[in-house]
Amino acid sequence: MNIYLDTLLNLPYVTVFTCYQKEGFNFLKLDFLNDKVKCSYCDFETDEIHQNRPILVRDLTICGKGVYLQLPRRQIYCPHCQKYSTETLDFIEKGRKYTKRYEEYIYERVKELTVEQVSYNEQLSAEQVQNIFSRIEGSKKKDWSMPERISLDEFSRQKGKRKFATVVSDLDKSSLSRPSQPLCRD
Numbered sequence: 001m002n003i004y005l006d007t008l009l010n011l012p013y014v015t016v017f018t019c020y021q022k023e024g025f026n027f028l029k030l031d032f033l034n035d036k037v038k039c040s041y042c043d044f045e046t047d048e049i050h051q052n053r054p055i056l057v058r059d060l061t062i063c064g065k066g067v068y069l070q071l072p073r074r075q076i077y078c079p080h081c082q083k084y085s086t087e088t089l090d091f092i093e094k095g096r097k098y099t100k101r102y103e104e105y106i107y108e109r110v111k112e113l114t115v116e117q118v119s120y121n122e123q124l125s126a127e128q129v130q131n132i133f134s135r136i137e138g139s140k141k142k143d144w145s146m147p148e149r150i151s152l153d154e155f156s157r158q159k160g161k162r163k164f165a166t167v168v169s170d171l172d173k174s175s176l177s178r179p180s181q182p183l184c185r186d
Helices: 003-009 100-112 115-122 126-139
Strands: 014-022 025-032 049-062 065-077 084-086 150-158 163-170
Touching: 003 014, 049 100, 100 115, 100 126, 115 126
Parallel strands: 025 065
Antiparallel strands: 014 025, 049 065, 065 084, 150 163
8 A cells, every 4th residue: 555656546445556667657556445345236235256357447647657557346246136246436437448537638638639649649549539539528418408598690691692590599608509499491
């Protein structure tokens, strides 16, 4: 247990067991502080681990070097619901190879740079970067609730041809509103 690395890492219920550098990356082998695992089906807690398969997960850079976390993935056999269950972690989406905060970091970087630039900087493939960006972009849904106050404006699509379009905007959010029905027809 390294209290300084634990503080720097700032992840819940884990501690840094060992760390080493390899091929320009920092590898942190983690261990869990809690002995019990909660069944993902019935929420029953047990300390009887069926098997443990470590996984490698990419995390944010520390001291200018990329970081991989080696996490034990604990699987239990729940005596209550009689199903096998793999421990869920708050900081990693199920089936992902990146921490949530790393994926959010990649998303924000792609908004500023190109996919190729982020790919080069983070030593990931362009496909990996694009997949992270697309998944997060898809999960960030816009709020299309009905506005309290609206503003209507109309403009000509083609000058002199009397083809008008109407713009409806939400005055409180300073954003365009999405009508459920078309407001005008050509």
